[in-house]
Amino acid sequence: MADGAGQPAFLGISRSLSGRAWRQRPAEAGLVRAHMQALGLDEPLARALASRAVQADQGANFLNPTLKALFPDPSSFMDMDVAARTIVEALQAGQSIHVFADYDVDGASSAALLVRWFRALGTDLPIYVPDRLTEGYGPSAKAFDTLKASGADLVITVDCGAAANEAVAHAAAIGLKVVVIDHHMMREHPPVCAAVVNPNRPGDTSGQGNLAAAGVVFVLLAALNREGRGKGLFEDRKEPDIRQWLDLAAMGAICDVTGLTGFNRALTSLGLRVMSDWGNPGLRALLAAAGAEPGPAKSNHAGFILGPRINAGGRIGKSDLGARLLSTDDEAEASALAAELHALNIERREVERLVTEEATRRVEATGAHDDGSAVVVIEGADWHPGVVGIVAGRLRERWRKPVVVIGVDAINGIGKGSGRSQTGMNLGRAIQAAWNEGVLIAGGGHAMAAGLTVRVDDIGRLRDFLNDRMAGEQAHAEALDGVEIDALIEPGAATRVLFEQFEQLAPFGPANPEPLFALSHVAARDAVAMTGGHVRCRLVGADGASVKAIAWRCSDLPTGQALLSGQGGLSVVGRLKADDWNGRKGVQFEVEDVADPRMN
Structure with missing residues (x-):
């Protein structure tokens, strides 16, 4: 018996109680033997390694990743050398430099990495994080006006900015220099500014497209040290040892759900070792606020204990709380920020529970989850835009199809939504197409997740557009939706x-x-x-x-x-x-x- 993808059904299970086929994760027999011989592994573990596409000459580095073996040349990233030179020259010239960060864990970790590097050189780096509700995602003309008025000469955007062509053009028009450090998918033509560093930029040959923004920033720190050495920046001060901040790079990689292979795996693995010392006051305080015991850090610490609490600030509280927490060396401030984030997370969970329950009832009452449609689109009045993405993810798990959840502001007639997709169905591409066709006010994302802004009167049109657009991908996605054992x-x-x-x-x-x-x-x-x-x-x-x-x-x-x-x-x-x-x-x-x- 075979599953929908043509592979033998494991234990004969072609349809589980969740509707999925079971199959054994495929592994090439010769590669399994090579791992057993070279690494001294038992067959099940060697097989698991082979099934994860780890080649015979990669096994040792996979099991024991090191920066020495896997760290990429910073110059392999398009514009990395220009970015480092621009920042070091601005620093040496005494210019006012600010960091503009996204409000999630990756943005907060990225900002904290830069703040700590600047602090090691005796310089403060102010942080600007846009408010999720009033400013939305990423740079805007208004935000750049605010930064310019505060005296900024150079703004470094992290985890955002790569697709903000219009806003960055405005920054140039008002005499504000911008360096973009990002990892998101972007338009064919980058923003016109001092530098755009993004391993997913068209034409970039670094091969590091699986990095989170925090990983790209970590490479930038290496480039800054190299540039600084060449310009005599460390003649009267110690060069920062960036390895002490690997825990922040790991936070971004894990919480942004990036592919943990190659250099990104090394960053994450070694970052968890650094995190295990709990030397970062903010992470230590947040762990205590959550009631967890310090000890060896695992992905679970970042993804399920620390990450949701850091994100709670951007979702339903103050957008800059996470970046401030990860940046501070003040124990009292760290404790106060951690307590606030922990309380916000409790509130976030309750808001999320209520929206999830209401959305589930509405969809199942209409049968839209089980009517053969490609996508579920559900809206509700006053659903908090900070939780709609989490709710969409919960419902996608439940119904095994892409889900878009929209919170409606009835007074302004606007809905803000977020979607989560199934493997094999590119939701971000469909959302971009909807924007191109004028169905959306704004929208974008990647294959598995997307965000959007839509007029309430166009939600029905959006539902029809997405179902029509993604129907052709549905059968393939259902075949892929198996459990690999x-x-x-x-x-x-x-x-x-x-x-x-x-x-x-x-x-x-x-x-x-x-x-x-x-x-x-x-x-x-x-x-x-x-x-x-x-x-x-x-x-x-x-x-x-x-x-x-x-x-x-x-x-x-x-x-x-x-x-x-x-x-x-x-x-x-x-x-x-x-x-x-x-x-x-x-x-x-x-x-x-x-x-x-x-x-x-």
Whole structure:
């Protein structure tokens, strides 16, 4: 039996309870043997490495990445040398330099990297972060006017600016010099300014397109040190050791969900080691505010504990809180900022919950989630624009199709929305086309995520446009929407030893997915529905051995219902997670999908 992509169905599961096919992650046998021989790995781990497209000569650097082996030549980035020269010359001339940052974790981390480099040289670097509600994303003519009036001579935009051609042109018109450091997709022609550094810029040959903005800024710091050495900047002061700030580069890479391969993997892996010392006062204070214990940092710290709290400032609070937190060396300020961000995150979660519940009810009442349409577009009055992207992501997970969620300002007749897509369906391209056709006031993004502004009267037109535009990609996306499994194990084999063996592949993210293990013919015992729609249980094999398990946000879905029913004969796929509660050093099975083989 094969799945929709033509691959054999793993365990015979061509359609799970979430509607997905299961397949084993493909790996070339010769490459598996090469990794076993060269690295001394057991077959399952060598197979996992091969299935992630790690070639025979790349295995050692993948498992033990170093900056020495993987750091790119800064000059390979288009305009990087010009950017470094412009900044160093402005610094030596005593000009007023400001950083303009996006309001998310990547923007905050990018700004903090520059602030700390300037501070090491005894210079303050003021931060400007636009307000999400009143200014929107990225540079604007108004923002540049404000910066010019404050005395700025040079503005460095980070994690934004690469597509802000009109705003940057205005900056030039008022005599404000601009250097753009970004990683987002951009127009064919870049903004006209001093320098545009972006590995995704047309014509850039650095090969570093998977970097977050914080990664690009980290390379800029190396370029600034090199330029500074050539211009005598460090004759009377110590050259900054940029390695101490790798934790900030890791924050951007993880929270912006970038591909963790090559140099970006090295940045992230080594950055987590630096983070583990918790030397950054802001990160340390935020960890304490969240009630988490300091210790070895994992991707989970950045992605699920620290990142959401930093983002909460830009979503529903003050947009510059995250950048200020990551930049400060003042313990009292860090503690106060962390407490404020933690409180905002609690508020954000409640706002998100309410919008998610309302949006779910509205869509399922109309059947739009299950009518064969390519895209779900849902709007609601006064839905906070700071949470619509998270809600879209939640609903995409639930319905396995692209979702656009729009918060409507009825007084002004304007909706601000955000969308999340499925692999194989390019939502950003469709949103750009909608803007080109005049359906949107503004819009853009990339394949998996997009933002937009639309007149309320045009929301129906937008829904029809996106469904028509993306219908041709739907069948391909559905075929791709499978669960790729690394290994079949028994519940008794789900041990700390196995977990730690596969942890050698960490950090995980796009292009290096977290390993997925399958359990066959298990029963869910002691299943309990928890607050938030989660299900907790034990998965028990035929021999009586079991592993503790948790399934997130699924108690009302077929997967959760199957677990709650306590039935046997289930196949379950999930991830192994550390369970260190009360020092027990165990594991928990985090359920990704459930199948009943009898239904295939």
